[in-house]
Amino acid sequence: MTTSLEVAANAVMALSIVLAGRNNVHSWWLGVIGCSMFAVLFYSSRLYADVALQIFFIVTCLIGWRRWAGGGGNGGGALPISKARPLLVGSMALAGLAATAAYGVMLQAWTDAYAPFIDSAVLMFSIIAQLLLMGRRLQTWPFWLLVNTVSIPLYASRGLYLTAALYAAYWLNALASWLFWRRQMRGLEATAQLNA
Template sequence: MSLADVIEPLQQPLFTLLDTPVSWTEVLGFGSGALCVWLVAGQHLANWPVGIANNLFFVLLFTQAGLYADAGLQIVFITLAVYGWWTWTHGGGPGSDTLPVRRTTRTEWGWLLTAGAVGTLGLTLLLDRATDSTVPFWDALTTALSLMATYGQCRKRLESWWLWIAADVVYVPLYAYKELYLTSLLYVGFLTLCFLGLRGWSRDLDGRRRTVEKEAVA
């Protein structure tokens, strides 16, 4: 059995939403994506393998939809997921098997914003000239924002949630425009989960800071 034989059934319509066929790939991407974000919000290590499965489904989905930057982005996400998986279990320093939530430093913001701007410009030009993409800028922008957010997620930076929120605000209408209605709906759910994740990580950070202050006074 070839890879094409395995992929072909996943691309078949499962049902119709707003007169648009919805494939197994989109449904599986919907479910695994929602579960992944929920696990990240709760700082569950299982978010990484679930996220890798979600990335594989989205590679197929976005390639079909002509969102080439987003499709390529999933491959990068898989690489970052392996890094994030390791960091969450080994990045807390000597004697620690967990990585604490921290704020993004000014230095990190500086190179993140620079890389994001350069990446958006470069991808826009590439997609406009080398592909048949109808939304090169928006595809490039969401790609850059997602990579910035994923780095923050790997390092448990609180502000990574704000980057995800910014990306999702663009993703929702972008996917609706591409008639990926179920995926667009998924990203509405992502927005809600992002705010919940932001609140949860903020509480964790505040709680750890109060504990440090009490220990210092004692």
């Protein structure tokens, strides 16, 4: 059953996610509000890994807000979009798989968590995607596509149909954002070459 909390959390997060995809710094403070609401919602649905994820998101939204606005602490203006090295991305993916397995075992053994391994995968790969997003790395979007693909059936299975439907929309947004960021990054590279 859809609650007013679920509706409000999804409305705020939808705006935050669209703004992130459009490379807009206001995505971050909206994320703090939306993640706080989702933490309460997921706790009531016994999705404890997702509660932990929302707490992580709140902290990283505050850090990301500061980094995007201040150039990552280098004092050179807004942080530009860039690519992470393939070795780093591959290492993060392997670490995500290992952490998913370990946390899933813990949730299964010590809690009444629903779908502990799937819930853990959402947690671990969202962390990776968020870290890449904080650094304005282009590879954030394929990770968000993965997270959204796993999240849709998970939330639907708990009766969170509005959240599942919005994650389907987030999947489309992640794909569009990936293309948008790639165009922006190429445009910046072309401008830099002309000015060199």
